[in-house]
Amino acid sequence: xxxxxxxxxxxxxxxxxxxxxxxxxxxxxxxxxxxxxxxxxxxxxxxxxxxxxxxxxxxxxxxxxxxxxxxxxxxxxxxxxxxxxxxxxxxxxxxxxxxxxxxxxxxxxxxxxxxxxxxxxxxxxxxxxxxxxxxxxxxxxxxxxxxxxxxxxxxxxxxxxxxxxxxxxxxxxxxxxxxxxxxxxxxxxxxxxxxxxxxxxxxxxxxxxxxxxxxxxxxxx
Amino acid sequence: xxxxxxxxxxxxxxxxxxxxxxxxxxxxxxxxxxxxxxxxxxxxxxxxxxxxxxxxxxxxxxxxxxxxxxxxxxxxxxxxxxxxxxxxxxxxxxxxxxxxxxxxxxxxxxxxxxxxxxxxxxxxxxxxxxxxxxxxxxxxxxxxxxxxxxxxxxxxxxxxxxxxxxxxxxxxxxxxxxxxxxxxxxxxxxxxxxxxxxxxxxxxxxxxxxxxxxxxxxxxx
Numbered sequence: 001x002x003x004x005x006x007x008x009x010x011x012x013x014x015x016x017x018x019x020x021x022x023x024x025x026x027x028x029x030x031x032x033x034x035x036x037x038x039x040x041x042x043x044x045x046x047x048x049x050x051x052x053x054x055x056x057x058x059x060x061x062x063x064x065x066x067x068x069x070x071x072x073x074x075x076x077x078x079x080x081x082x083x084x085x086x087x088x089x090x091x092x093x094x095x096x097x098x099x100x101x102x103x104x105x106x107x108x109x110x111x112x113x114x115x116x117x118x119x120x121x122x123x124x125x126x127x128x129x130x131x132x133x134x135x136x137x138x139x140x141x142x143x144x145x146x147x148x149x150x151x152x153x154x155x156x157x158x159x160x161x162x163x164x165x166x167x168x169x170x171x172x173x174x175x176x177x178x179x180x181x182x183x184x185x186x187x188x189x190x191x192x193x194x195x196x197x198x199x200x201x202x203x204x205x206x207x208x209x210x211x212x213x214x215x216x217x218x219x220x221x
Numbered sequence: 222x223x224x225x226x227x228x229x230x231x232x233x234x235x236x237x238x239x240x241x242x243x244x245x246x247x248x249x250x251x252x253x254x255x256x257x258x259x260x261x262x263x264x265x266x267x268x269x270x271x272x273x274x275x276x277x278x279x280x281x282x283x284x285x286x287x288x289x290x291x292x293x294x295x296x297x298x299x300x301x302x303x304x305x306x307x308x309x310x311x312x313x314x315x316x317x318x319x320x321x322x323x324x325x326x327x328x329x330x331x332x333x334x335x336x337x338x339x340x341x342x343x344x345x346x347x348x349x350x351x352x353x354x355x356x357x358x359x360x361x362x363x364x365x366x367x368x369x370x371x372x373x374x375x376x377x378x379x380x381x382x383x384x385x386x387x388x389x390x391x392x393x394x395x396x397x398x399x400x401x402x403x404x405x406x407x408x409x410x411x412x413x414x415x416x417x418x419x420x421x422x423x424x425x426x427x428x429x430x431x432x433x434x435x436x437x438x439x440x441x442x
Contacts, residue, residue: 012270014337045337047268049233051399063397084343116235116266122305122399176284178272178343 001133005099008131009078011182013048015103015119016169019188021161026191043164043172048103048186052125056212060104060123062198064219069196072103072189073147073204075140075159077166078131079183083174091167098137100128100212101186102204127184128212137208141165148203149196157190222354226320229352230299232403234269236324236340237390240409242382247412264385264393269324269407270337273346277433281325281344283419285440290417293324293410294368294425296361296380298387299352304400312388315400319358321349321433322407323425348405349433358429362386369424370417378411
């Protein structure tokens with residue numbers, strides 16, 4: 001079953017930082033330094049505020065006065081029921097389905113606490129138009145994820161490389177806060193983020209979910 | 222004019238960290254150390270997610286397994302219209318009114334990027350039931366703010382001590398993201414946060430806005 005995002009995914013957009021193995025590995029040395037001392041032991045969450053919502057085919061504005069902008073291809077998991085203190089074994093029953101997400105950000109120096117200013121610009125979170133039902137995806141932990149810029153593949157990975165699986169994320173987050181039907185967990189963006197410029201066409205493809213297309217445009221003066 | 226929070230303040234709850242002068246002063250030394258090197262030059266924002274919303278008279282749950290819980294008395298500013306790149310001079314025209322907020326948090330070691338896990342527990346953001354219209358408050362930058370625990374005054378300050386005034390906050394935030402009618406800016410919590418325990422009655426009083434009363438309760442097993 002497919003449902004419109006505008007009906008099925010109207011809740012809070014939760015981002016999960018550092019949830020691809022290659023990305024976490026690449027940062028391990030830095031996490032030994034102050035002030036961290038050790039890598040994060042729990043999911044590092046951030047919020048994409050409602051003003052970041054954007055759609056398939058819509059422009060993404062390259063903000064005036066910033067140097068770099070990076071897309072973030074990600075699998076979005078849409079909750080179908082409220083989840084509070086849900087165990088790993090029951091977590092998938094809370095999932096309504098999946099949606100393609102492109103989690104745009106300004107590059108940052110800290111991965112522990114992603115900043116509102118870098119993550120929450122208007123339109124910085126395009127979502128595909130459809131939520132694909134859970135039953136349509138045989139294994140959400142084996143989906144190829146690709147980012148194309150102007151038709152060229154620039155990032156390529158698989159949800160097989162998530163540090164925390166979807167049920168682990170739901171269990172660990174719902175342990176301390178209630179997730180609601182319609183909320184979206186953005187399961188993470190792989191290592192190797194690339195810079196995009198005004199004029200670029202940016203496409204995220206996830207097998208079984210289709211494509212999400214956006215164009216980067218310069219900010220009007 | 223007074224309007225119900227459930228009608229007039231249904232948007233995103235934005236927290237502003239470090240926005241009382243005494244609090245910022247007390248942290249200045251730490252901000253000279255790595256990784257900060259200098260105090261923040263822009264408002265440090267965080268989000269209170271929708272699951273944190275709570276009301277006057279409602280219980281606030283002291284989470285199992287945590288050691289400390291702290292209330293955060295604050296003036297909430299409710300937007301009455303969308304604000305994008307609003308100048309300081311026009312900012313107050315975007316304000317619908319004011320609401321008392323108690324921004325509960327688990328104590329944290331970093332003020333730069335307040336964490337979802339410490340700030341976004343269910344019910345951690347009680348709001349008063351009414352939005353008091355902008356015209357009813359002669360000077361929102363001269364309001365005594367008090368926190369009482371079990372009838373005893375434990376924090377006392379004034380919105381005269383905000384680091385950034387209400388129009389400055391609206392201007393600086395709306396420069397990089399659109400604020401929407403119904404959004405609430407939680408203008409900051411003063412220094413001297415206190416610990417509360419299950420059984421405590423916690424009251425925030427702000428002159429002209431009345432009182433917000435909550436009871437801390439133990440989490441059920």
